[in-house]
Amino acid sequence: MPTFDDILSTPTLFTNRDVLSPHWVPETLLFRDKEITRIMTAVAPALTDERSRNLFIYGKTGTGKTCTVRKVMAEFEARKSSARSCYINCRMYNSRYRVIQKMAKDFIPELDRSGFGLNTLYEKLMDWVASDSTSNPPRARRVVVILDEVDMVRDLDELLYTLTRMNDDLQGGSVSIIGITNKLSFKDALDPRSKSSLCETEMLFTPYDTEQLRQILANRASMGFKAGAVDDSAINLAAAITAGETGDARYALKLLLRAGELADEKHLARITHNEVEAARRSVDVDLAAETISTLPVHQQLVLLAVCNLSLEGQRYARLGGSPTASAAHEERPLMSGEVYEEYSRLCRHYRKPKRSARWYREYLNDLEMLGLITTVESGRGMRGHTRLIQPGYSPSQMKRIIEAGATISGPDDPTSGEAPEAGGPSSTGPGRPGSGKPPAPPKQSIMAW
Ligand SMILES: Nc1ncnc2c1ncn2[C@@H]1O[C@H](COP(=O)(O)OP(=O)(O)OP(=O)(O)O)[C@@H](O)[C@H]1O
Ligand SMILES: [Mg+2]
Secondary structure: OOOOHHHHHOOEEEOOOHOOOOOOOOOOOOHHHHHHHHHHHHHHHHOOOOOOOOOOEEEEEOOOOOHHHHHHHHHHHHHHOEEEEEEEEEEOOOOOHHHHHHHHHOOOHHHHHHHOOHHHHHHHHHHHHHHOOOOOOOOOOOEEEEEHHHHHHHHOOHHHHHHHHHHHOOOOEEEEEEEOOOOOHHHHHHOOOHHHOOOOOEEEEEEHHHHHHHHHHHHHHHHHEOOOEEEEEHHHHHHHHHHHHOOHHHHHHHHHHHHHHHHOOOOOOEEOOHHHHHHHHHHHHHHHHOOOOOOOOHHHHHHHOOOOHHHHHHHHHHHHHOHHHHHHHHHOOOOOOOOOOOOOHHHHHOOOOOHHHHHHHHHHHHHHOOEEEEEEEOEEEEOOOOOEEOOOOOOOHHHHHHHHHHOOOOOOOOOOOOOOOOOOHHOOOOOOOOOOOOOOOOOOOOOOO
């Protein structure tokens, strides 16, 4: 068994791995000067004791929304004025109560250990905003609250109402909001008043193109790897792959990090396009694993059916037939009917009530949208008209992920509200199948945005 000394003395191309982590906030943000200026302009009034404008920032994942805002707000805080900001990730603080509690606890440390109700927290927060006792004479404060991933707040109308009401209740002082999201559609469900207060000023972050990604990666590589360890071909390919998918800088950095790890494993002196190509496969499988494990049970069973049949086809091809026949079998797409039969068998095996063929077709749509399978309609020449299905990733890897998870062997979701074997998507309106809620979308590029 190796010792820590062995591990620590293993040669590596990295000089600082943290620099390539998605959580690392770079000192210089390339290509975001315009956005930085706009955010600064929006919040600057708070520094001169005026209300700053609410700002709504949107753009695809990995376009630098979070790190840009955090960078601006770090400078805002560094000015040591009586204006204050509070950053809240709404994935964690996903309700009005949690957001108000987080604000109160951040600003008033004595509240840290107490479990006050919403009204008390609101009052205490109001008192704190209304009077900054550290200034002479005491005066009201200007507060900017950053709601990152704001779409995750369950009762957003109520939260926005509470935050804007604070401004009505305050004599001096104010609370302004910066809302950030990568999902625009949630806005449609908002109350018109919430929408207009949240979106007072709007700002779009556009995806990075190949050249921008190339420079972001080159800059990071120079900080994270030994000099000369990263070949230009590696940076160029990682930038091109990412720009061709979503322009997500986080994905590009993941590719570079994984390529470095692969090069270290193989004791290579340089990271080239070959390692980036291999990294792409491995990063995509990781992302697929994340997606698969959050799928509702019936989507997992349909996907398992696809995997089983594909693997059976491959086994059959290996056992008999000529090399040509073998290749033909490995490529053979599955017919929708046979996948449904296998899905039905799996439902019996895992003791789940089988869903109707109409739901099954919706499950196929979901899996296809997530890039886990590909389907084409059969043209003329096939018996009847069927949908031909192929796995989007290695069936053995996907099968392993599904079988290792607890979803298919756990209890059936009682909240799904679907009658087994009966009805279908259209009988219950436009709602989605499975657990009755959409599968959590993956954060990354395997899904069409
Ligand atoms: N302009 C840039 N210059 C350097 N690095 C960047 C830039 N933009 C993004 N990054 C890198 O990409 C990572 C992801 O960016 P960030 O978390 O800000 O994206 P986001 O738009 O908030 O994505 P999401 O919508 O998924 O939350 C950052 O941690 C940073 O390392
Ligand atoms: Mg973000």
